[in-house]
Amino acid sequence: MAVTSISELRVDADRLWRRLEExxxxxxxxxxxxxxxxxxxxxxxxxxxxxxxxxxxELAVSVDRIGxxxxxxxxxHDERPPVxxxxxxxxxxxxxxxxxxxxxxxxxxxxxxxxxxAVETAAPIEIANWTNEEGARFAPAMMGSGVFSSRFGLxxxxxxxxxxGVTVAEAIEGIGYRxxxxxxGRRLAAALELHIEQGPILEEKECDIxxxxxxxxxxxxxxxxxxxxxxxxxTPMPRRTDPVAVLGRWVVDLYRRVERDFxxxxxxxxxxxxxxxxxxxxxxxxxxxxxxxxHPEEPALDDLEVCxxxxxxxxxxxxxxxxxxxxxxxxxxxxxxxxxIDAIRSAAERCGYSSMSLMAGAGHDSVHTSDVAPTGMxxxxxxxxxxxxxxxxxxxxxxxxxxxxxxxAALGLAG
Ligand SMILES: [Zn+2]
Numbered sequence: 001m002a003v004t005s006i007s008e009l010r011v012d013a014d015r016l017w018r019r020l021e022e023x024x025x026x027x028x029x030x031x032x033x034x035x036x037x038x039x040x041x042x043x044x045x046x047x048x049x050x051x052x053x054x055x056x057x058e059l060a061v062s063v064d065r066i067g068x069x070x071x072x073x074x075x076x077h078d079e080r081p082p083v084x085x086x087x088x089x090x091x092x093x094x095x096x097x098x099x100x101x102x103x104x105x106x107x108x109x110x111x112x113x114x115x116x117x118a119v120e121t122a123a124p125i126e127i128a129n130w131t132n133e134e135g136a137r138f139a140p141a142m143m144g145s146g147v148f149s150s151r152f153g154l155x156x157x158x159x160x161x162x163x164x165g166v167t168v169a170e171a172i173e174g175i176g177y178r179x180x181x182x183x184x185g186r187r188l189a190a191a192l193e194l195h196i197e198q199g200p201i202l203e204e205k206e207c208d209i210x211x212x213x214x215x216x217x218x219x220x221x222x223x224x225x226x227x228x229x230x231x232x233x234x235t236p237m238p239r240r241t242d243p244v245a246v247l248g249r250w251v252v253d254l255y256r257r258v259e260r261d262f263x264x265x266x267x268x269x270x271x272x273x274x275x276x277x278x279x280x281x282x283x284x285x286x287x288x289x290x291x292x293x294x295h296p297e298e299p300a301l302d303d304l305e306v307c308x309x310x311x312x313x314x315x316x317x318x319x320x321x322x323x324x325x326x327x328x329x330x331x332x333x334x335x336x337x338x339x340x341i342d343a344i345r346s347a348a349e350r351c352g353y354s355s356m357s358l359m360a361g362a363g364h365d366s367v368h369t370s371d372v373a374p375t376g377m378x379x380x381x382x383x384x385x386x387x388x389x390x391x392x393x394x395x396x397x398x399x400x401x402x403x404x405x406x407x408x409a410a411l412g413l414a415g
Pocket of ligand 1: 099
């Protein structure tokens with residue numbers, strides 16, 4: 001197939017969609033989603049299929065010691081660091097068909113399109129399938145890319161165990177993907193990831209492409225409020241130190257401040273609430289709440305944390321209760337590379353798609369690659385913003401648009 005100029009180059013949308021459907025059959029669930037936990041037999045079959053497709057294009061497939069897979073197409077200046085395109089093939093226990101798989105299979109489609117049209121790039125292009133992005137079976141999430149970027153140690157990751165006590169090392173060995181290559185420690189020209197948005201903004205704005213400028217920061221805490229256990233009947237209300245009453249005021253006042261002072265970017269979530277001793281007719285002695293705060297700016301995260309503490313103190317002291325806030329985890333905000341952002345924006349323009357800038361709400365492997373390489377992410381809308389859900393849907397046209405932007409952004413960066 002001849003194209004008169006590089007700017008007219010487009011992916012084969014039908015081929016991409018057929019591959020997405022074929023991949024979705026591995027671990028397919030009755031409700032239309034996928035069950036493809038990291039390093040499971042389903043993951044092995046997904047990896048085998050990806051490897052077979054890559055080898056049919058004569059790409060050199062390598063596997064590193066944490067099981068990350070790389071399929072490489074040589075450049076005309078093959079000594080140059082590669083442009084990496086990729087995402088993940090593992091899923092949540094009841095995951096969707098496009099989360100991760102779109103990024104890997106679109107990268108494959110990009111390389112095959114270059115092959116079809118005999119287009120060479122100066123820098124080599126590598127397709128990455130990162131190990132255990134989801135973190136559903138083994139913690140932490142985004143494990144393979146985290147070891148690649150040295151955020152996590154290799155032996156810590158290999159020793160992580162699933163709820164049955166099977167370690168990552170045993171599971172990788174078991175599916176035959178314990179590679180010999182060193183993890184990371186090599187230069188990349190750039191890293192690009194196409195992913196579904198997993199949120200509602202692009203659909204609401206009827207926009208084809210999200211140019212992701214970064215990933216918001218997150219901090220996790222456990223808040224414990226300590227009061228005094230008492231009988232639910234005889235103890236008069238004024239005599240109680242009831243941590244649930246403290247919690248009630250804290251929640252109301254904190255939500256009010258976050259919604260008023262941190263809109264539109266601030267996020268506050270309390271996903272786990274426990275009262276102890278959890279008896280119907282005892283005033284609880286303690287309550288514990290998980291707190292997740294997120295914001296694109298580090299100073300705003302600092303302010304949010306101050307806010308948590310001020311309101312905890314105000315609500316507790318009013319009733320003579322005690323409180324403590326324990327940090328559990330933190331991930332600072334990430335800013336993607338200006339060069340990658342520009343490459344993605346002009347790729348969308350070149351292909352005639354509407355685009356807008358936005359921040360990623362969730363974690364991705366790109367958070368880790370941005371530690372070691374100029375990184376960019378492309379979002380396409382998904383129906384109703386629904387993800388981590390078997391009902392996750394995108395259209396063939398949305399997949400095609402994302403892959404075309406990935407193609408032209410990669411061409412822009414690989415030369
Ligand atoms: Zn994902």
